[in-house]
Amino acid sequence: MRCNTLNTFFLAQSAAGMNNIFMIIAMIAIFVFFYxxxxxxxxxxxxxxxxxxxxxxxxxxxxxxxxxxxxVDSINDSDKTVVIDADGIFLTFExxxxxxxxxxAAAPTQDLKxxxxxxxxxxxxxxxxxxxxxxxxxxTDTTENTNSEDK
Numbered sequence: 001m002r003c004n005t006l007n008t009f010f011l012a013q014s015a016a017g018m019n020n021i022f023m024i025i026a027m028i029a030i031f032v033f034f035y036x037x038x039x040x041x042x043x044x045x046x047x048x049x050x051x052x053x054x055x056x057x058x059x060x061x062x063x064x065x066x067x068x069x070x071x072v073d074s075i076n077d078s079d080k081t082v083v084i085d086a087d088g089i090f091l092t093f094e095x096x097x098x099x100x101x102x103x104x105a106a107a108p109t110q111d112l113k114x115x116x117x118x119x120x121x122x123x124x125x126x127x128x129x130x131x132x133x134x135x136x137x138x139x140t141d142t143t144e145n146t147n148s149e150d151k
Contacts, residue, residue, distance in 0.1 A: 056082070062104040064093060078092050 056062075060072045062084065070086035077093075082098065084091050 043127060052101055053098070056095070056098070060104075061104065062098050063100050065097050065099045 045132060056072060056074050056075060058074060061069070064068055064084070067082060068084070068086055068091075070084035070091070073083040073085040075082050080095050081092050082095050084093060
């Protein structure tokens with residue numbers, strides 16, 4: 001009976017040893033999952049933000065973390081501050097207070113060109129309408145003159 005008890009004891013120990021190996025493998029798997037789902041994307045985002053901050057220059061349109069929109073007026077590298085022009089109001093912020101830099105003037109120039117084209121089209125339409133309405137006015141004037149002569 002004593003031998004039977006020792007065999008049971010050794011079997012229990014070997015099963016517990018397998019349990020410990022599975023626990024270690026599970027912990028490693030959880031760490032790998034957290035690394036690839038949380039830590040690595042956060043590092044990538046931080047690198048992109050640092051790149052954006054290093055490429056910041058005077059005249060860039062920016063959005064601050066509090067939602068303020070403005071244009072970079074000057075950058076102080078020694079203090080790591082930036083002066084923002086928000087409709088004539090100059091405010092000093094730390095560089096890290098910038099949430100994002102808006103794209104440069106590529107889109108507004110297209111908007112200006114399309115607006116100018118629309119204005120030119122409207123002007124030409126107005127001129128053609130004016131030219132078309134002038135003969136009608138002259139025709140009404142001549143009929144008034146003939147009517148006055150008949151009297």
